[in-house]
Amino acid sequence: MNRILICDPLDPSGLEILTQSGAEVHQLTAEERPRLVEIVGEFDAMVVRSATQVTAEILHAGKRLRVVGRAGIGVDNVDVAAATELGVLVVNAPTANLVSATEHTMALMLVLLRRVAAADGALKSGDWNRKAYLGSELMAKTLGVVGFGRIGRAVADRARVFGMEILAYDPFLEPSFARDLGVELLSLDELLPRCDVVTLHTPLTADTRGLLSADRIAQMKPGSYLVNCARGGIVNEEALLAALESGQIAGAAMDVFAQEPPTDFSLIRHPRVVATPHIGAQTREAQQRVSTQTAKMLLAALGGSMAVTAVNLPFRSAESGGEPLMHLAEGLSRLGSALQGGRLQQLSVEMEGITEGLRPAVRIAALKGALSTSLGEGVNYVNAQQVAEERGVRLQQTAKSSCDNYPQLVRVKLSGSAGQTEVAGTLFGDDPRVVAIDGFLLESRLKNCLLVVRNQDIPGVVGKVGTLLGEADVNIAEIHLARRPNETDALAVLRLDQHPSPQVLAGLEELPEVRWLKVVEMGGG
Numbered sequence: 049m050n051r052i053l054i055c056d057p058l059d060p061s062g063l064e065i066l067t068q069s070g071a072e073v074h075q076l077t078a079e080e081r082p083r084l085v086e087i088v089g090e091f092d093a094m095v096v097r098s099a100t101q102v103t104a105e106i107l108h109a110g111k112r113l114r115v116v117g118r119a120g121i122g123v124d125n126v127d128v129a130a131a132t133e134l135g136v137l138v139v140n141a142p143t144a145n146l147v148s149a150t151e152h153t154m155a156l157m158l159v160l161l162r163r164v165a166a167a168d169g170a171l172k173s174g175d176w177n178r179k180a181y182l183g184s185e186l187m188a189k190t191l192g193v194v195g196f197g198r199i200g201r202a203v204a205d206r207a208r209v210f211g212m213e214i215l216a217y218d219p220f221l222e223p224s225f226a227r228d229l230g231v232e233l234l235s236l237d238e239l240l241p242r243c244d245v246v247t248l249h250t251p252l253t254a255d256t257r258g259l260l261s262a263d264r265i266a267q268m269k270p271g272s273y274l275v276n277c278a279r280g281g282i283v284n285e286e287a288l289l290a291a292l293e294s295g296q297i298a299g300a301a302m303d304v305f306a307q308e309p310p311t312d313f314s315l316i317r318h319p320r321v322v323a324t325p326h327i328g329a330q331t332r333e334a335q336q337r338v339s340t341q342t343a344k345m346l347l348a349a350l351g352g353s354m355a356v357t358a359v360n361l362p363f364r365s366a367e368s369g370g371e372p373l374m375h376l377a378e379g380l381s382r383l384g385s386a387l388q389g390g391r392l393q394q395l396s397v398e399m400e401g402i403t404e405g406l407r408p409a410v411r412i413a414a415l416k417g418a419l420s421t422s423l424g425e426g427v428n429y430v431n432a433q434q435v436a437e438e439r440g441v442r443l444q445q446t447a448k449s450s451c452d453n454y455p456q457l458v459r460v461k462l463s464g465s466a467g468q469t470e471v472a473g474t475l476f477g478d479d480p481r482v483v484a485i486d487g488f489l490l491e492s493r494l495k496n497c498l499l500v501v502r503n504q505d506i507p508g509v510v511g512k513v514g515t516l517l518g519e520a521d522v523n524i525a526e527i528h529l530a531r532r533p534n535e536t537d538a539l540a541v542l543r544l545d546q547h548p549s550p551q552v553l554a555g556l557e558e559l560p561e562v563r564w565l566k567v568v569e570m571g572g573g
């Protein structure tokens with residue numbers, strides 16, 4: 049019989065599913081919590097929300113442990129690398145809050161345009177003033193949806209019923225797919241000046257951090273509205289406050305903030321701002337759905353099914369050597385897709401010296417890496433193939449049993465709206481390294497923050513780049529330079545200890561010798 053340990057409060061609906069399965073379900077008591085590491089060894093599975101930290105120590109102590117259920121999406125509190133190493137599957141419930149987040153976006157939009165929160169506050173303090181709360185209708189207004197994924201599309205469906213015209217910006221979506229959904233896909237430059245309301249639905253990635261910058265906000269139609277129910281950090285909050293004060297933006301509604309809980313309340317207190325404390329998923333239904341989906345996934349995983357929303361694969365690297373290769377493939381694709389930008393249409397994965405049994409996992413890891421630039425946590429090993437199909441991305445694979453220059457090599461070729469990029473890498477021990485980028489041969493670790501610079505191959509460039517980084521207190525951990533025969537350009541890869549600020553990057557881009565540069569957050573620092 050399976051023994052399941054519930055570590056954080058879970059809606060009863062999921063508990064019932066677990067109990068009815070015949071499993072023995074134990075709720076961790078307050079007295080037991082400090083002894084979790086001693087207790088966990090008796091259980092086959094554990095369920096957590098965000099409070100319990102599933103550390104490597106706990107996972108190692110869980111000798112019988114096969115599955116960790118995270119009732120929610122983010123897995124910041126689970127040491128996924130240690131779980132993967134030990135062959136413990138981590139399952140989650142990524143779509144359980146779709147409807148709640150969508151409806152909260154609609155609620156914010158209506159409250160914002162009809163000034164409901166301000167009118168309610170005034171009336172409660174005894175002020176009956178109808179003239180002060182002149183609002184606007186949604187009907188016949190243009191809504192700009194930035195990030196046309198699951199929630200963006202669901203918001204668009206509802207907004208259409210209100211009579212709104214929908215425009216969308218999503219550089220990772222096939223235009224034909226958008227056309228089938230009856231929406232006009234535009235660039236952000238084209239969309240912002242045309243919209244009465246802009247609503248954000250992207251994940252927080254290196255590309256979307258600060259996406260709504262001061263310059264972008266200035267492009268928005270004068271007197272328009274902004275809604276952010278996605279992630280804090282996508283909007284430059286200082287610039288938004290300035291735009292509200294100048295009247296450029298008529299109002300903003302925010303459920304999420306760069307810092308949560310916030311310490312600076314100046315934006316939140318602005319009279320034209322409606323703010324909620326990240327409650328997009330706080331509904332009974334979403335909590336129930338999270339609970340039941342997690343319980344079902346957990347039982348399926350315990351039953352040996354792979355058709356589960358897992359954030360990792362049940363791999364025992366000690367047995368198969370698969371996990372470092374998966375990290376390599378995922379890292380190479382992430383780097384390639386960040387360098388390439390634009391919409392991915394085809395991913396080719398070439399494997400040399402990799403045994404047949406490991407190839408499917410390496411291929412899926414490469415696909416996950418390529419899609420995660422645009423989808424963040426929305427893509428995992430289990431759904432990567434399906435997500436690729438939905439988004440019209442073709443996947444190709446070739447394999448050779450041996451490799452000429454290295455024991456093993458993975459090469460990913462990404463083709464898309466922005467052209468083609470080719471990145472290859474290998475393992476040094478278990479450590480993934482990139483060894484070629486578009487024919488430039490080099491050797492850099494695939495971790496931390498990588499700054500890739502394409503520059504004129506003349507003396508002094510590296511010095512200038514290093515000076516600008518040094519002045520901004522950004523430390524260079526490694527630097528690799530490469531050139532291709534008979535070319536006047538060179539490529540530099542710098543591994544940095546800190547992520548350079550947008551100002552530093554702008555300064556680097558202004559160097560006359562720099563053709564282009566990209567910063568890619570690889571993680572694992």
Ligand code: NAD
Pocket residue numbers: 145146149194195196197198199200217218219220221249250251252253255256277278279303304326327328329330421422423424426
């Ligand atoms: P999703 O993965 O289905 O869709 C995200 C979309 O954003 C994708 O279509 C992707 O192509 C697009 N995208 C990625 N980078 C982009 C860029 N630079 N510019 C424009 N588009 C880009 O995700 P989802 O389930 O729809 O979730 C959307 C957001 O809502 C996420 O940030 C998620 O964390 C957030 N969310 C918030 C709450 C809340 O409580 N407020 C609840 C649920 C989800």
